Amino acid sequence: MIFEEMKQALVAAAERAGLTQYEIYSQLEESISAETLKDEISSFASSVSGGICFRCIVDGKMGYASGERMTADAMEELVSRAISNAQCIDNDDEVFIFAGSPAYATLPEREVRLTDAKTVRDTALALQTATYAESDKVGDGTQSAVISAVQEIHLYNSNGLSLSNRVGMSGAYAMPVVRDGEEAQESFEFALGASAEAFSELPKKSVQKALDKMGAGLVESGKYDVLFDGKQFRQFLSTFSPVFSAKNAQLGLSLLAGKEGEKIAADCVTVTDDPMQQDSPMQTSFDGEGVATARKSVIENGVLKTLLYDLTTAKKAGVESTGNGQKQSYAAPVSIAPYHFAIEAGERTEEELLAAIGNGLYITECKGFHAGANAVTGDFSIESAGFVIRDGKRAEPVKSFTVAGNFFELLKAVDLLGNEIKWGVPGSFTVFGSPDVVVRGMSVAGK
Numbered sequence: 001m002i003f004e005e006m007k008q009a010l011v012a013a014a015e016r017a018g019l020t021q022y023e024i025y026s027q028l029e030e031s032i033s034a035e036t037l038k039d040e041i042s043s044f045a046s047s048v049s050g051g052i053c054f055r056c057i058v059d060g061k062m063g064y065a066s067g068e069r070m071t072a073d074a075m076e077e078l079v080s081r082a083i084s085n086a087q088c089i090d091n092d093d094e095v096f097i098f099a100g101s102p103a104y105a106t107l108p109e110r111e112v113r114l115t116d117a118k119t120v121r122d123t124a125l126a127l128q129t130a131t132y133a134e135s136d137k138v139g140d141g142t143q144s145a146v147i148s149a150v151q152e153i154h155l156y157n158s159n160g161l162s163l164s165n166r167v168g169m170s171g172a173y174a175m176p177v178v179r180d181g182e183e184a185q186e187s188f189e190f191a192l193g194a195s196a197e198a199f200s201e202l203p204k205k206s207v208q209k210a211l212d213k214m215g216a217g218l219v220e221s222g223k224y225d226v227l228f229d230g231k232q233f234r235q236f237l238s239t240f241s242p243v244f245s246a247k248n249a250q251l252g253l254s255l256l257a258g259k260e261g262e263k264i265a266a267d268c269v270t271v272t273d274d275p276m277q278q279d280s281p282m283q284t285s286f287d288g289e290g291v292a293t294a295r296k297s298v299i300e301n302g303v304l305k306t307l308l309y310d311l312t313t314a315k316k317a318g319v320e321s322t323g324n325g326q327k328q329s330y331a332a333p334v335s336i337a338p339y340h341f342a343i344e345a346g347e348r349t350e351e352e353l354l355a356a357i358g359n360g361l362y363i364t365e366c367k368g369f370h371a372g373a374n375a376v377t378g379d380f381s382i383e384s385a386g387f388v389i390r391d392g393k394r395a396e397p398v399k400s401f402t403v404a405g406n407f408f409e410l411l412k413a414v415d416l417l418g419n420e421i422k423w424g425v426p427g428s429f430t431v432f433g434s435p436d437v438v439v440r441g442m443s444v445a446g447k
Contacts, residue, residue, distance in 0.1 A: 002070055006052055009075035014056065014158070017079055021097040022056040024036055027330035030114050031149035034121045036128040038140065041121060042062040051330045054078045055097070057137040059088035062095040066331035072322075096311045097442050101292030105276055107144070112168040112281075115148035115194050119344045123172065123196050127203065131174045134207035141186070144202075146170075148194065151428075153192065153284075153301035161290050167283045170194035171427055174206040177216070177388035185213040190425055192281065209364075216397035218387065219446035225360035226403070226442045227389065228355050230422035232366045234434035237271075237341060238371045238424070240378065240407045244298055245336040246313035255408060256304060265411035266303045268319040270344040271299040273308065275323070277340035282426045286335065288334050296322060298341075308336050330427060342433030346417025353438055355392035356416055361444065362387040363403065378407035401446040413439045 003026045014022045023332065028050035035043040038172025051068035056079070069314045128144040150168040155161065173190040189202050209382065242248050249257035256264065265271075275293035276283045289311050297305050310325030313336065326337040332394055365385040373380040381403035381404040388395040405413075418436030425431075 006070055006075055007156055009072045012308050013076045013079040019056050023097050023156055025053040026154040029151045030122045031184045032117050033147040034119045034124040035145040036124050037143055045331050053330045054058050054082045056082045057095055058083055061086040061089040079312055083239045083428055093264050093312050097157050098290040099159045104292045107283050107285055111278045112166050115149045115170050120146045120148055125198055126196055130203040131176050134203050137178040137180055138176050140178045146172040155290050163286045163290055165284050167282050174200045174202040176207045176210050180214055185210045199323055208409055212398050216399035219398040219401050221446045223441050224444050225357045227357055228437045230434040230436045231418045232363055234432040235366055235369055235436045238432040239373045240375055241338055242375045244308050246307040246309045247255045247336050249307055259304050262304055263302050265299050265302040266418055267301050267302045269299055269414050270345055272297050273341050275339035284427050284429050286341040287325045289324045289325040291321045291323040293323035310334055310336050337430050339429050340431050342421050345419050346415055347419050353416055353436055354389055354445040357389050358392050362389050404443045415440050
């Protein structure tokens with residue numbers, strides 16, 4: 001109800017100011033989270049955050065203003081600040097207040113509610129207890145957490161477009177530390193859900209994953225056929241996703257500029273962007289500009305079919321917006337971002353992929369993308385760990401080696417794909433996923 005009241009106040013203020021093109025965007029988020037350390041709650045948070053953003057076009061320039069104070073006076077001030085900000089813009093890009101798409105997808109009906117505080121706390125403690133119970137090697141430093149969040153978005157503009165969406169996500173993670181003598185290893189496992197039953201496999205999976213790394217040795221430098229765990233390969237998609245932005249292409253910051261319709265990856269690689277991915281709680285039928293969203297193939301059988309566009313970049317390119325003009329918060333400007341962005345799964349099981357490699361490396365851990373990857377050139381050098389593959393089977397663990405290469409060449413070198421997409425943790429409406437991936441002849445720097 002509060003959005004309707006603020007909308008009316010903003011519309012009245014805009015009319016008094018003589019504005020004819022404007023947009024109102026509201027976002028409210030409630031969340032509850034609990035983290036554990038040892039056998040007690042180490043952190044508990046319950047918050048309500050959000051606000052409202054007013055955009056308007058003045059003399060061909062888009063002005064933004066946002067705030068959290070929901071009063072009539074604050075709405076009047078919001079309009080005034082947006083007008084002033086528009087007059088400071090030094091940018092010749094054409095800007096738009098969208099009239100609306102012909103149709104919007106109907107989202108599936110589902111209950112969206114915040115998990116109560118007691119359940120969040122009790123579930124986190126139960127998860128921690130179960131994680132310790134998995135092995136007597138689980139020790140200090142082990143953490144578990146549960147989070148529940150609900151987000152509500154409203155968009156209204158001077159063209160009469162009125163849209164809203166309410167989504168919610170609950171999940172948990174287990175992060176055990178295991179010790180054997182002087183050696184310590186850790187792991188991280190996350191799962192979506194809203195009950196202890198949904199997280200019942202987390203303790204066993206996470207502890208076993210940490211135990212499997214014990215006693216890791218070193219690997220010789222050289223060229224290896226590599227099996228990437230999908231949880232690791234999706235980090236490549238996340239790190240290099242900016243190259244699929246039409247804005248970056250138009251600014252000369254993407255090597256994919258001008259390559260739509262060209263072959264850029266192996267035949268087996270299809271990358272889709274799906275705002276309404278079936279199993280995800282984070283679905284949306286419209287973007288931050290009010291454009292209808294839809295599933296699209298960004299790469300299809302190795303061919304780049306489209307970049308990701310908002311209204312401004314689409315106008316420059318003479319194409320339609322792909323509905324990827326997202327707002328990362330109510331106060332943020334529109335920016336291009338994917339939704340459920342993933343390499344589509346193949347047909348091979350993990351065992352079949354290992355057998356297809358015969359001898360090589362199974363990479364189950366990658367870190368340092370923030371420092372070891374260049375999103376413009378595509379070059380990367382990433383610290384990794386995993387297992388030796390010997391005679392088609394996973395063998396002993398190995399650590400402290402580096403895989404190096406180039407993202408654009410990596411896409412071309414993909415040979416086989418696993419039969420299950422492994423999704424990451426949602427960051428608002430953006431989630432990355434990948435199946436297990438076989439890449440031939442990767443450069444590895446070891447001992």
